[in-house]
Amino acid sequence: MSARYWALIIFIGSIWGTSFLFNAVLIRELGPITVAAGRVTIAALVSWLLFFALRKPLPRDPMLYLKLGLLGVFSYAVPFTLFPISQAHIPSGLAAIINALLPVVTVLVSHYWPGGEKIKRHKAAGVVAGFTGAALLASPSLAAGNEHGELWAIAVCFAAVMLYAITLNVARSFKAIEPTTIATIAISGAALTSVPVALWVEGVPHIERIETWAAWIAIGVFCTALAFQLMYRLLPRVGTTNFASNTFVTPVVAVLLGVSLLGESIRPIHLLGMGVVFLGLLLIDGRILKIWRKPVSGTEVVSPR
Template structure:
């Protein structure tokens, strides 16, 4: 694979890791629902600019549009609100690491999904190892009676990964549909749902800081529209397996940005939890396991 594609995969993981930094800045002034609403609205607008600039056309099959609404809810609206909600109680780097559990939740849901990919022994091992790491991350809060908000935050972030896992299985029905159409339509559906919900439950947002506007622009343009358009462009060129390697980059990016910019600190148990989750990802990816087998033989 050309080196430029590897660079794009690494860059994609780094940009997605940056979304957790943006969330941490945004929730200082606006609520999680407005973070999601702002992100999908800006993301949809940029995707439509690309859509019309490349002279694409919408599908004529009207039955696709309710399905794209479901995709917008699962892939954008819900997780984009759950992650900033979690960051009200947890460091952005920790939430970024929990996002790294997406391959684990995907293995579980794919087992239950009709026609889903069945798990191999190394994937099952990866799931068990990954969730052991998640328990390590949450362990400082488990014995603290006053940390119920943190436990709820862990569950919210884990719920977001379940949304992504559902999406990966649900999105198979759009095979053959233009990727820009999928991104533009589903992001628009998410915006049409999240803006009224944000107004209803959080009122009109008041943004007074320039860094909040910058974070909103960054998460909408780079972490949403740019990222998803890049994913759809890269996927046929590098394949799903190679593209999935950004899963290893995103948590590292989230941790580094949290430490360097937000000055977040981590306990030793958090570091151990991150290492264990990373080992689980290695098992699920399978390449290292396949490399060891011939070496052992």
């Protein structure tokens, strides 16, 4: 794979790492549903501008709008709400580390999904390592008796990851649809459903801080519209395995930003858990095993005489 594609993968991972910082800023003044509603609304507007700028044709099948709209609700609107809810109780860096479990959960969901990819031995080992890392991440909250709601917040964050994994498998049925069309209609469906719910539950937002507006625009334009448009274009060229490498970048960026700009702290057990999760990702990828086996397979065995 070319250096250009690796640079784009790192770029996308870095963008998604900043989304946890923006969520932490937004929940200081906005409710979690309002955060998600604004994010997908801004992203939908930018996506439609790109859609018409590229002169993409509108689909003629009414059912396609409904299906993609529902995909957007469960892959954007709901997870984008769950992450801010969790970040009210746990550091943004920890939320990003839990998000790094996505490839692990996706492998598990795909195994049981109709027509999905079955788990091989190295992927099974990766799933075990990944959930071991998740257990390490949750262990401080379990030891503390969940006094501060951390365990509950970790569960909410993991529910968002589970939704991502399920909708990734659902999205396979739309592989014949042009990527810009998928992203634009799905994000629009998320906006059309989340805005009324946000207004009903949390009311009209009252924003006083300039950083709230800046974070809202940034998370909508860059972390959602731009990132997902790039993702759908990059996937056919690099494959899902290579693209999943961005999960190595996302939590690192989120942890660094949370510690340096928000004054958050990450415990050593969290870093250990992140390391075990990364080990799981390497095992799922499989290439580390191939590299390890090459010298062994190329070594000539001489029998004793």
